[in-house]
Amino acid sequence: MAYFYFDFKDKGRRGYDDLIRSFNKQFSGYFPKLPDTLNKLYSDHGNGKRQPGKDSLMATLKSMFDNFGNAYIIIDALDECPDRSKVLSVIKQILEWEIAGLHVLATSRTELDIEEELAPLTQYLVDAHSTLVDTDIRIYICQKLQTAPRLKKWPKNVQNEIESALMGGAHGM
Numbered sequence: 001m002a003y004f005y006f007d008f009k010d011k012g013r014r015g016y017d018d019l020i021r022s023f024n025k026q027f028s029g030y031f032p033k034l035p036d037t038l039n040k041l042y043s044d045h046g047n048g049k050r051q052p053g054k055d056s057l058m059a060t061l062k063s064m065f066d067n068f069g070n071a072y073i074i075i076d077a078l079d080e081c082p083d084r085s086k087v088l089s090v091i092k093q094i095l096e097w098e099i100a101g102l103h104v105l106a107t108s109r110t111e112l113d114i115e116e117e118l119a120p121l122t123q124y125l126v127d128a129h130s131t132l133v134d135t136d137i138r139i140y141i142c143q144k145l146q147t148a149p150r151l152k153k154w155p156k157n158v159q160n161e162i163e164s165a166l167m168g169g170a171h172g173m
Contacts, residue, residue, distance in 0.1 A: 001072040002026035006080040006087075016086040020057040023073065027064045037063040058090070062097055070101040078108035088117040095121045134167070141166050 002023045028038050041060045045052045052060075065071050073094065081087045095104060108114050119125070145151050145159045154162075 001074065003074040003076070005076040006078060008080045008082060015081075015083055016090050017054065017057070019075070019087060020054065020061060020090060024057060024061050024064070027061065027068075027071070031064075031067070035064055035067070054090075058093060061094075062099075065097075065099050065102055068101065070103065071099075073102070073104045075104070075106040078106050078114055079111050084111075084113060088114065092117060092121060138163070138167055 003026070004019050004022050006019075024038065024041075028035055037060050041052055041056055042048055044056070075087075075091065078084065078087065091104070091106060094102070106114075106118065141163050145154075145163060151159065151162075
């Protein structure tokens with residue numbers, strides 16, 4: 001499994017190359033020794049003196065999947081990526097490999113460009129803005145208001161205001 005969280009505040013967690021590099025690093029950790037494909041990538045680029053391009057990084061990633069029965073990729077907060085078109089292209093390319101046992105989960109707020117690009121390639125779409133999610137969020141907030149030492153001391157009308165404000169801005173998140 002490899003996981004990547006896009007964070008618009010963190011420059012090292014925003015680009016498509018950050019995503020691919022992170023996946024290569026994470027999947028290489030499942031091997032008892034550094035995979036040959038990663039050694040080749042390193043030597044082909046001046047033993048680390050030059051940065052590999054997208055195609056080399058993607059080829060390295062793809063070759064690692066041949067060694068796994070199942071592999072899981074989780075991409076979180078896709079909507080926070082400032083260069084979504086390139087990231088969507090990477091995700092599409094990975095999905096188009098049609099590797100048996102490769103599973104991809106991407107999370108995002110509803111954004112038209114993301115939906116248009118990925119909808120034709122997805123098997124399942126889960127809408128986190130459902131009333132079921134809001135119910136879970138409300139239960140969590142109420143539980144915290146009743147059990148957190150600092151919050152449970154507050155008057156009930158203040159707790160109700162906190163609950164209302166948080167639920168009004170939650171929108172399934």
